[in-house]
Amino acid sequence: MLKKSMLIASLAAALTLVTTTGKADDYPSRPITIIVPYSAGGGADVIARIVADALSNEFKERVLVENVTGAGGTIGVRRVAHAAPDGYTLGTVSPGTHAAASALYKNLGYDPLKDFEMAGLTGTTPIVLVTRKGIPAKTLKEFAEYLKANEKKVTLAHVGPGSMTHLSCSMFDSIVGVNPTAAAYRGTPPLMQDLLGGRVDYTCQQPNGVIGLISKGDINALAVADDHREASLPNVPDADEAGFPDLKATAWNGFVMPKGTPDAIVNKFNKVLAKVLDDPAVVKRYAAIGVTVRPPEQRTREFQRKFMEEEYVRYTTLMKKIGIKPQ
Numbered sequence: 001m002l003k004k005s006m007l008i009a010s011l012a013a014a015l016t017l018v019t020t021t022g023k024a025d026d027y028p029s030r031p032i033t034i035i036v037p038y039s040a041g042g043g044a045d046v047i048a049r050i051v052a053d054a055l056s057n058e059f060k061e062r063v064l065v066e067n068v069t070g071a072g073g074t075i076g077v078r079r080v081a082h083a084a085p086d087g088y089t090l091g092t093v094s095p096g097t098h099a100a101a102s103a104l105y106k107n108l109g110y111d112p113l114k115d116f117e118m119a120g121l122t123g124t125t126p127i128v129l130v131t132r133k134g135i136p137a138k139t140l141k142e143f144a145e146y147l148k149a150n151e152k153k154v155t156l157a158h159v160g161p162g163s164m165t166h167l168s169c170s171m172f173d174s175i176v177g178v179n180p181t182a183a184a185y186r187g188t189p190p191l192m193q194d195l196l197g198g199r200v201d202y203t204c205q206q207p208n209g210v211i212g213l214i215s216k217g218d219i220n221a222l223a224v225a226d227d228h229r230e231a232s233l234p235n236v237p238d239a240d241e242a243g244f245p246d247l248k249a250t251a252w253n254g255f256v257m258p259k260g261t262p263d264a265i266v267n268k269f270n271k272v273l274a275k276v277l278d279d280p281a282v283v284k285r286y287a288a289i290g291v292t293v294r295p296p297e298q299r300t301r302e303f304q305r306k307f308m309e310e311e312y313v314r315y316t317t318l319m320k321k322i323g324i325k326p327q
Helices: 002-026 043-059 071-081 095-103 140-149 164-176 188-196 211-215 263-276 280-288 301-321
Strands: 032-036 063-067 089-093 116-126 128-132 155-158 181-184 202-205 219-224 250-258
Touching: 002 263, 032 043, 032 071, 043 063, 043 089, 043 116, 043 250, 043 263, 043 280, 071 089, 071 095, 071 250, 095 164, 095 250, 095 301, 116 263, 116 301, 128 140, 128 164, 128 188, 128 211, 140 164, 140 219, 155 164, 155 188, 164 202, 164 301, 188 202, 211 219, 250 263, 250 301, 263 301
Parallel strands: 032 063, 032 089, 155 181, 155 202
Antiparallel strands: 089 250, 116 250, 128 202, 128 219
16 A cells, blocks of 8 residues: 555656646746836836747747836735746745845744745946935035934835835935935935936936936936946946945846746756856847846846845845834
């Protein structure tokens, strides 16, 4: 009887292996959906759509982008965590959804590290601090002094607690020692409308959302939160040049699939993703919006997990430092 049970178990395991391998060989056989947890037109959305176009060409299947917004990106990521683990639903992740979220929400609905299969990092983007026209500060040091003198009159705009727009400017505020009024938006477009209209005073954004406005003089760019200048914003000083060497905030984006998605499928996606990130057309489109493609050794699933674990510690520590408590 025991031998018969062992035989049945062995056959079941073999059948599972064959089925899983078959699925990986056929993958994808229908459209793939990438859930972007932020609004259309924002940095994460543009980055995802560039990759989605390239993946569609490689897979010979449509790769669609769906925007599921709210709660700093966590609503969309929660949907990914609870999706079927078959490789047909994946999500884009960022420091906000996978590094800071645990410090913001008591009932997050997912574990940033345990509930996902890592499918590969895509690119990194420095953050630029910009102010509305009319702010009497031409440099970051001058703006810091302005903030100190007008702390309760100045409004910081961001796209949700824990988002990079929030974390980056909060990092700067912490360095300066101020706690200004904050206004949260559901997406970048309405935020920028209010910045242009003078209803809010400053924000921290990825370059792709503000390059055009900066070049036209509609808003003022004071510094890039990195240790070197951003190629798409050559006239904007980096944090070291601006006198704030501790202001280092780089947005990163990557893909995850639900926990339990077969390794063969995740590995195949990761391999194709690495290929499209070497496509000169993708590199060029990324560069035009201030995104740097991750080098090959940083696109592996193993690197992504280690990197995200480190970012988790970094940003949860920052959240505690600036006094943010889970809600």
